[in-house]
Amino acid sequence: MGDRGFPTRCRCGETVKMGTSRTAKNPGRLFHSCPNGSAEDRWFHTFKWTDECMVEEIEDLKLQMNNLEEDSRSLQKSYNACESVVGTLQMENRVCEAVVENEMQECKIELRSLKNMIGCVLVLLLVYMFMF
Template structure:
């Protein structure tokens, strides 16, 4: 028996493409199988032969494992998405707080700038007055 693993074989060890056939024996009448077309020409032990129903059971078992992995990964991913959404919400609130603080600081800077302009204006006026008087 030269099967090459689980599921449906596609190539034999000899390199030939595996074909599907129907059994004509009394014991396995009309049972489907996969085999190498050269399996009848040479020694059979080397070439692939596998019952299709066994292939299907293996394939289903493998798919169940993959589905379980997909479900577990989906749950993990959903938890990660929820954590990211929570983090985004936190960052949005922090951004709003920062915007308010920056607006307040900008307003204060504008007020200080006006005060400085007024002071400079007063100093310039005093200098003119001083120059004209003395």
């Protein structure tokens, strides 16, 4: 696509200028050309009709637009998939939090029971020591 659209530089390195045709064949038709070019060496220096440049630009922009729309649809699908995964992970996280909370409650109950047992054993030891 390097030669498509509006030219900005000639092969010779010169900046391309826009002009208006004054020929009988193309009166008033806009063109882009190298200031160093002439009718004889047009094959080397840049010359392109502006209307042709515009058609190429529009065609290229339409292609880019189609690609952007396709990319946008693809990104939307990826985003929706990510949202679904996030939703699933949030549910799993809530389940895990509930399980952990339940296990913590069970551990607290077991810890209280152990404390009570240790207290009973200490009381029994003290009673045993004072009795004998």
